[in-house]
Amino acid sequence: MQLVTPGIGLIFWMLVSFSLVLFVLGKYAWKPIMKGIHQREDTIEKALEAANDAKKEMLKLKAGNEQLLRDAKDERDALLRDARKIKETILEEARIKATEESARIVAGARENIQFEKMAAINDLKNQVAAISIEIAEKLLGKELENRQQQQLLTEKLLKDVKIN
Amino acid sequence: MIRKLLETVRFQFVWVVLLLAGAAYGNTAIDTAAQPQVQSHEKAQTEKAFDAGKMIIEHISDAHEWHILEYNGFQLSIPLPVILLDNGKLVSFSSGNFHHGHEAYRGYRLMMEGEYEGKIVKVLEDGETIDASAKLPLDFSITKNVLSLFISVLLLCVIFISIGNKYKKNPNTAPKGLQSVLEPIILFVRDDIAIPGLGKKNYARFMPFLLTVFWFIFLNNLMGLIPIFPGGANLSGNISITLVLALFTFAITTFNGNKNYWTHIINAPGVPWWLKIPIPLMPIVEIVGLITKPFVLMVRLFANMTAGHIILLGFMSLIFIFGNMNIVAGYGVSVFSIAFGVFMSMLELLVAFIQAYVFALLSSIYFGMAMEEHHSPEEHTTEH
Numbered sequence: 001m002q003l004v005t006p007g008i009g010l011i012f013w014m015l016v017s018f019s020l021v022l023f024v025l026g027k028y029a030w031k032p033i034m035k036g037i038h039q040r041e042d043t044i045e046k047a048l049e050a051a052n053d054a055k056k057e058m059l060k061l062k063a064g065n066e067q068l069l070r071d072a073k074d075e076r077d078a079l080l081r082d083a084r085k086i087k088e089t090i091l092e093e094a095r096i097k098a099t100e101e102s103a104r105i106v107a108g109a110r111e112n113i114q115f116e117k118m119a120a121i122n123d124l125k126n127q128v129a130a131i132s133i134e135i136a137e138k139l140l141g142k143e144l145e146n147r148q149q150q151q152l153l154t155e156k157l158l159k160d161v162k163i164n
Numbered sequence: 165m166i167r168k169l170l171e172t173v174r175f176q177f178v179w180v181v182l183l184l185a186g187a188a189y190g191n192t193a194i195d196t197a198a199q200p201q202v203q204s205h206e207k208a209q210t211e212k213a214f215d216a217g218k219m220i221i222e223h224i225s226d227a228h229e230w231h232i233l234e235y236n237g238f239q240l241s242i243p244l245p246v247i248l249l250d251n252g253k254l255v256s257f258s259s260g261n262f263h264h265g266h267e268a269y270r271g272y273r274l275m276m277e278g279e280y281e282g283k284i285v286k287v288l289e290d291g292e293t294i295d296a297s298a299k300l301p302l303d304f305s306i307t308k309n310v311l312s313l314f315i316s317v318l319l320l321c322v323i324f325i326s327i328g329n330k331y332k333k334n335p336n337t338a339p340k341g342l343q344s345v346l347e348p349i350i351l352f353v354r355d356d357i358a359i360p361g362l363g364k365k366n367y368a369r370f371m372p373f374l375l376t377v378f379w380f381i382f383l384n385n386l387m388g389l390i391p392i393f394p395g396g397a398n399l400s401g402n403i404s405i406t407l408v409l410a411l412f413t414f415a416i417t418t419f420n421g422n423k424n425y426w427t428h429i430i431n432a433p434g435v436p437w438w439l440k441i442p443i444p445l446m447p448i449v450e451i452v453g454l455i456t457k458p459f460v461l462m463v464r465l466f467a468n469m470t471a472g473h474i475i476l477l478g479f480m481s482l483i484f485i486f487g488n489m490n491i492v493a494g495y496g497v498s499v500f501s502i503a504f505g506v507f508m509s510m511l512e513l514l515v516a517f518i519q520a521y522v523f524a525l526l527s528s529i530y531f532g533m534a535m536e537e538h539h540s541p542e543e544h545t546t547e548h
Contacts, residue, residue, distance in 0.1 A: 002225060002282050003403070003470070009247075009304045010226065010404035013313060018408060021317045021380065026372035029324035033350060034371055036331025043336050 132161070214488050216481035224398040224473045225282060226309045228259040228274055232393055239264065242393070244311060248272065248284060250301035259305070268292075272301070309405070312397035316384050324379070353378050353524060361528030362535070370531055373416060377409060378524040385469060385516030389509060400519070401469030403462070410458035413527040417457075421534040429454065457530055461523060468519050472512045479505045 136157065222231075230242040243260030261269035265276040273287045275294075284305070286298040306314075327343050339347045358367040358374050384400040399405055427433065429450040431440065439446045479501045487494025 003221070004466075006404040006407045007226065008302055009307065010309055010313075010402065011408055012304055013306075013310045014405050014408040017313050017317045018376075018380070018412065021320055022373065022376045022412075024321055025324050025376050029321075029328040030372040030375050032328040032332045033324070034354075034368070036328075036335055037347070037351065037354075040336050 132157070214481075214484040216478070216485055219481060220474055220477040223396075223477055224401060224470055226307045226402065227282070228262070228284070228305055228307055229264070230308045230311065230393060230397075244308065245306045246272075246284065247304040247306065248301040249304055250286070251299070255301070271295075308397050309399050309402055312384075312387065312394065312399045313405070315394050316380070316387055316399065320376075320379060320383060350375065357521065357524045357528050361525060361532040363532065366532070366535055367528075370416070370528065373412070374524050374528055377412070377527060378520050381409070381465065381523055382516060382520035385519060386513075388469060388473065389512055389516065398470065398473050401466055401473055403466045406462040406466040409465070409523065410462035413461060413530060414458035416527075417530045417534045420531055422537075424536060424538045425534045457526075461526055465519055465523055468515060472508070472515055476505055476508050476512065479508065 139153065228246060229244055232240045232242065234240070241264075243258050246255075246257055246259045246262075248255040255270070255272075257269065259274070261267070262272075262274040265274040267273075268287050271286055272284050273292075273294075274284050275281055280294070280300075283300065284303055285300060286295040287293060288295050323342070323346070327346060330340070330343050338344075353375055354367070354371065357378070358371055361367075362370055381400055384405075387395040388398050388400060390396055430447055432446050432450065435446050483494055483498045483501045486497040
């Protein structure tokens, strides 16, 4: 019977001690423990999340890098293509220009030659005329005594001159 | 899940009743067998008959001294302070003055048998006869259980405050040492006791109580398994202790009951009106249920722990019972007794944990029930 009869003394001490231990542990043990555990769980969760995000970010970055590389390659190719085209056009233009220039130069030269030729001819004509006059003077000096012959010679000379 | 638990509880009840009955039967049987020897008690003090029932009861009961060992009539025990409240007067002295109940001191005597067994009573001038006219003094002595209680409370404070400081000092680090041993169990209390019973929204408020109750019971169960000082007191198997623990659960449940909870008790919805008027049958049933819950908590812990101690002590007693008959039989039986004792101790380790778990779990479920939000009537009928 003693076994199943609660005793006042033990109930009293138990009430006091248990209330005390509940208060003390609640304040100085369970609070920091639960807070610490919760905090750590939070931190771990956040760290995992951050790691996941970083992984995703890295994948994205990698994809971005690849895209960038591809773009750069494309651009380089385009640039090369353009450069080649430009080179070709420049060459073509240069060739055309050169041809034109040479044609122009040739034309100029020809004109010049023509001009020079005319000048030379004129000069020659003048010289011939001068020489002719000189000859004529000399002849005249000699032949002038003979009037008839003079006449004849003049006509003959004139005839010769007409050829040119 | 609750039904399953109730089933196990019922099973435990049967088990414990059988055990208690067995122990009581053994007690009387041995008593009668030992009768002739008791008469020659004074002649042969050293050849005292071994009384298994008495020994077991002594071991699982409270005492005013902490008995450690007895050898050839020499008793080694720690006398504990006696504190009495007698007619509003505080009296205190060492229990050593009683000389294990053989002498009276200042008009008080510790009774070793009879109606007042284990209690301190007032005696007349001759120091023998009980003063029938005087009221029994209220006994607030620091008994074996009270001292054991103080030791365990101190131990709890030292262990968990030091761990709490570790969490404060190095936050966000992996647990180390004792912290790493206890943290999984703290997490177990949170994740498998508090959250299933109370839900994620409410559990945090009850964690201090659930953790304290769990560790208090668990630690005392374990200390009870240690056979020598400072263990060995059957604290968690003491009805006063389990009564107070159950009272705490009851008080917290009652103070946290919401409108829905009280409506279900006083005027349960979904129940035919003739069960409430004119005879308030359902309210009575509900109120009885209110009291049975903590009562069951109290009895379960008490009975389980006491039963475990009785079985263990029973196995040990077998050695001495057989030894009294024949010394060789005693040695022979000791092999089996110790084997069974070791097995039982292992089982008791498991029980120590399970009882702490069940007490905390049921407390958390009761709190959860008290704070449950309103259900629709259809849901209610399908639930039952």
